[in-house]
Amino acid sequence: MCRFTLLLEQMYKLDSPYTWLTFQVLCRYRNVWNMELKLRPAFLGGVMQASGNKPPAMVPNKALYMTKDLEHLASFVNIPLHSPADPFDVMFAKGSLAAMRFITAVAEKDKGSDHMVEKVSRELWNRIWSRDQDICEPESFSEAGLKAGLSSSDIEELLKLAKSQAVKDKLKQVTQEAIDHKAFGFPLIVCHVDGKSLVFFGSDRFELMAHCIGEKWLGPQPEKMDSHL
């Protein structure tokens, strides 16, 4: 395949451990595949409603399987994944709408670059999936923002921006783009190659994606593999 441009868009949400794994792996491949990776915070609730899909963990055997599957994946991908004491509380009761609006505000301020979106997202993911900390309250966004390297005044501005109609509309717009791609869950990865869009769902399609876009898959820890080649 003759590849001219590769732009990977990842539509994600913050309370999904599978999306967290996908995010880390794609960030690791940013230079390996010489691609432009765009991180697009979108709201899963809207996608589930539009597609009529139900969260997998609603089926008890799937929830059981996911616990083991995530344990295996965390070791394989090498990320410190520790389930929160009550993952259902994180994923269903509390949800991540406020966090997604905060990240959208970061994206809006950071226009043209995903540098800060990546750093703040990673800090928020580490809060829930490594340290069982809150990602719903303004204080949590502040802490994550400071760790990511934002100043206190930046954070103050972002917390205000996150509540604005413009940011709410932006999050809706990106969610609508995911729905237009016929999403039924996250992570959704859209590869733009040679004027075509290829859509992949989930954290388990990297090897297949590499095959489809004409790139080499070096496993979920490409730096490690690369040094062995």
Next chain:
Amino acid sequence: MCRFTLLLEQMYKLDSPYTWLTFQVLCRYRNVWNMELKLRPAFLGGVMQASGNKPPAMVPNKALYMTKDLEHLASFVNIPLHSPADPFDVMFAKGSLAAMRFITAVAEKDKGSDHMVEKVSRELWNRIWSRDQDICEPESFSEAGLKAGLSSSDIEELLKLAKSQAVKDKLKQVTQEAIDHKAFGFPLIVCHVDGKSLVFFGSDRFELMAHCIGEKWLGPQPEKMDSHL
């Protein structure tokens, strides 16, 4: 990891293209991983009912995605996959209960070896997923059996055996084993390593499975990769 024995059991059904892909890949790894691979025909209907799961294609966006996903996978795994004109008719309306009973009869007659189970299964999968042919009628089982190398008298005996209570009970028993492993769909792969059982679901966990059992993943076409090593 110190690995003493690796016995992979694959619980499968005949009308699932993802199971067909998994079946082919696992058969290719039989010698690569030096494992005992047991093919265990089970009935998905019982698993779905026991787990309260719904077939993924019931969500229209998932069905759309699966069509593309299977196209990508068929090219990657290198199997000639051509969707039947009416896949819903194959998967939901007609179903594969009679075919699973026929395969169970083959397994019962072939006790101690999966040689013929593998060959007959492959012939039946090729009927639906390559040539859009029936897998519900006795004539279809006969044709598949002849192609697999069974004699006409063997087939006659197997068609009778497939209707026996013993075979119906055997299929129920294997299905119950899948349910005991907390299955919520097929393919289900159970790896018995060092006295432990690791359970994997789906056609997209080979690389992870290899990591967990301490084996090398060489992609879905290991023969091809092997000659390049």
